[in-house]
Amino acid sequence: MEGKPVVVVGLARSGVGAAAFLARLGTPVVATDRKSPGELQAEVSALERLGVRMELGGHRVETFVGAQ
Numbered sequence: 001m002e003g004k005p006v007v008v009v010g011l012a013r014s015g016v017g018a019a020a021f022l023a024r025l026g027t028p029v030v031a032t033d034r035k036s037p038g039e040l041q042a043e044v045s046a047l048e049r050l051g052v053r054m055e056l057g058g059h060r061v062e063t064f065v066g067a068q
Helices: 012-022 037-049 059-065
Strands: 006-009 029-033 053-056
Touching: 006 012, 012 029, 012 037, 029 037, 037 053
Parallel strands: 006 029, 029 053
Antiparallel strands: none
């Protein structure tokens, strides 16, 4: 997966863990969740510090189509 972007769907415990793990390995990560940023403040803060790109408030088709 080296250098290939990964989409993590859902920011419950396992989604946050997977996104953080991949980001620490240097993998470009997009995390998506249907919840709003206000509902995921702690998760968003932690993942953004690791460079994870966030898409909240729904799932975009373009994100999935462009995933490797």
